[in-house]
Amino acid sequence: MTGTSRGTAIAAVWDLQSVWSQAAGHLKKQVMRARAMALALGVAAAALGTAASQTLAWNETVGRVLAFAAAVAAGCVPLMGQRGGPEKVSDWTRLRAVSEALKTESYVYLAGVGSYRGIERAGELLRARTDKFVADGSDLLRHTTGVTAVARSVPEVRDIASYVEHRLRQQLEGYYRPRAAYLHRKVQMHERGEFALGALGAMLAAVTAAWGVDQVAAWVAVVASIGVAVTAHALAQRYAYQQLEFTRTEAELERLLAQWSAEPDMQPEAADRFVAECEHVISVQNEAWMVRWTVG
Numbered sequence: 200m201t202g203t204s205r206g207t208a209i210a211a212v213w214d215l216q217s218v219w220s221q222a223a224g225h226l227k228k229q230v231m232r233a234r235a236m237a238l239a240l241g242v243a244a245a246a247l248g249t250a251a252s253q254t255l256a257w258n259e260t261v262g263r264v265l266a267f268a269a270a271v272a273a274g275c276v277p278l279m280g281q282r283g284g285p286e287k288v289s290d291w292t293r294l295r296a297v298s299e300a301l302k303t304e305s306y307v308y309l310a311g312v313g314s315y316r317g318i319e320r321a322g323e324l325l326r327a328r329t330d331k332f333v334a335d336g337s338d339l340l341r342h343t344t345g346v347t348a349v350a351r352s353v354p355e356v357r358d359i360a361s362y363v364e365h366r367l368r369q370q371l372e373g374y375y376r377p378r379a380a381y382l383h384r385k386v387q388m389h390e391r392g393e394f395a396l397g398a399l400g401a402m403l404a405a406v407t408a409a410w411g412v413d414q415v416a417a418w419v420a421v422v423a424s425i426g427v428a429v430t431a432h433a434l435a436q437r438y439a440y441q442q443l444e445f446t447r448t449e450a451e452l453e454r455l456l457a458q459w460s461a462e463p464d465m466q467p468e469a470a471d472r473f474v475a476e477c478e479h480v481i482s483v484q485n486e487a488w489m490v491r492w493t494v495g
Contacts, residue, residue: 208322214348216301223294233283309356382442
């Protein structure tokens with residue numbers, strides 16, 4: 200296979216991967232934005248409702264405005280929930296699955312390992328496998344309509360050494376390691392928030408018990424509701440689970456990088472197995488992530 204035809208084949212697949220990746224990213228933003236809005240609206244509804252009940256006694260107009268705002272906020276919660284519901288999540292995770300499959304196939308092809316080692320028509324095999332991935336997600340093509348590929352160079356992967364540099368090391372140092380650290384901070388932030396809300400609720404309850412302030416008592420329930428909403432949001436986002444999965448994948452990729460460093464001059468069969476294991480580690484993390492999102 201000539202260098203020109205080889206470059207044409209991978210360039211087309213690389214552009215296609217960009218389209219599916221962007222489509223997945225757009226839908227992810229929609230889901231995350233909807234869930235964040237649902238949390239904010241739920242908190243606002245609880246706070247505004249309590250404020251309205253306490254305000255009506257001394258200013259009916261203000262009380263009614265607050266009650267109206269609380270009702271609107273509460274009514275919008277299920278609407279936001281639909282925009283971030285199971286159907287949207289399923290489409291998002293499947294879009295990402297196709298994107299990741301295209302990326303994996305591209306790197307294996309560029310490295311010239313596995314099924315692509317030494318064959319004359321590697322480009323045809325790449326196109327055939329690419330067509331199958333797209334066919335499996337054909338019902339998702341509506342999300343890719345109007346999306347154009349981002350101008351970017353095909354990864355400079357030519358052999359196993361460049362694969363390690365541009366795929367394995369990039370995934371480890373540029374994605375999994377910082378992502379695991381980010382999710383660790385997210386988990387800590389939510390834990391601190393839940394603790395702070397619990398402490399605030401306990402303090403308000405103590406004030407109510409000690410001084411019998413009825414208006415303060417009403418806010419104990421509000422704080423408790425907010426705490427439940429924050430906890431539910433953290434569970435829905437799977438922060439703790441994602442942190443665990445990203446940390447595990449980081450450790451596995453560290454192990455594979457160390458294996459390569461100890462034995463850089465791999466024989467063809469060993470190189471095939473090594474790349475297959477690298478892609479397996481990445482795909483297992485992706486599959487576990489997707490299953491957890493769609494059935495959790």
